Amino acid sequence: MASEITNLQDMLDRINQSADDEGRVSLGQIVESVGDRSFGPLLLMVGVIAASPISGMPGVPTTMGIFILLIAGQLFFRREHFWLPKWVLRRSLAKEKVHTAVRLLRPSARFIDRWLRPRMSALIQGGSTYFISFVCAVIAIVMPMMELVPFSAHGAGVALTAFGLALISRDGLLALIAFAVTAVSFGVVIYQFN
Numbered sequence: 001m002a003s004e005i006t007n008l009q010d011m012l013d014r015i016n017q018s019a020d021d022e023g024r025v026s027l028g029q030i031v032e033s034v035g036d037r038s039f040g041p042l043l044l045m046v047g048v049i050a051a052s053p054i055s056g057m058p059g060v061p062t063t064m065g066i067f068i069l070l071i072a073g074q075l076f077f078r079r080e081h082f083w084l085p086k087w088v089l090r091r092s093l094a095k096e097k098v099h100t101a102v103r104l105l106r107p108s109a110r111f112i113d114r115w116l117r118p119r120m121s122a123l124i125q126g127g128s129t130y131f132i133s134f135v136c137a138v139i140a141i142v143m144p145m146m147e148l149v150p151f152s153a154h155g156a157g158v159a160l161t162a163f164g165l166a167l168i169s170r171d172g173l174l175a176l177i178a179f180a181v182t183a184v185s186f187g188v189v190i191y192q193f194n
Contacts, residue, residue: 005034005041007116008109008165011048014041016102025098027067028089031082039075042082043136044164046071050143050157052101054093061153063091065143068160072136075129116165120172132163132175135182142189149192155185 005011011034018025018033034041050064070084122128139156146153162178165171 007113011044012102012109023095024092025095026092040164040167043071047157047160047164051154054101061147062144065140068140072133076133116169118170121170123172123175124166149189
């Protein structure tokens with residue numbers, strides 16, 4: 001059994017190692033590498049992908065939105081095991097793109113990990129988890145529109161990464177920051193469509 005993911009660097013290591021020998025890495029391989037019972041790491045994984053340059057590719061924000069909606073729904077209903085349809089799990093990216101994104105994110109991951117610690121835990125436990133899952137579901141619904149607004153998916157990815165890290169590290173302050181980033185990202189999208 002793989003060790004528990006405790007920070008962003010652990011998540012990047014798992015994503016990087018999930019690439020297969022044929023030069024492609026599927027969402028199924030990534031989910032398997034992070035575990036199907038850990039909603040925090042799965043949310044973090046999607047956030048990292050959405051925050052990376054990969055999210056600039058057509059269709060990636062929408063695919064991530066579907067993935068986020070499934071994670072958020074299952075987190076809301078407190079499922080013990082994470083489930084995704086096979087057609088989503090088969091979606092894949094070139095191994096080189098995954099390695100490049102991980103390499104670009106590594107310095108930020110080291111910096112962020114130094115600041116994580118359990119605090120304000122009431123903001124990520126009990127009823128607060130329901131609110132986090134609701135906000136993540138709203139992000140998922142808006143992700144397809146973010147394909148039309150340059151860089152807005154990156155902001156949503158940062159928020160999702162922060163929510164995932166908050167759930168893993170029990171850091172309520174980070175959850176508050178994630179709520180603020182979400183509000184700014186939505187504000188940018190709303191402004192662009194007005």
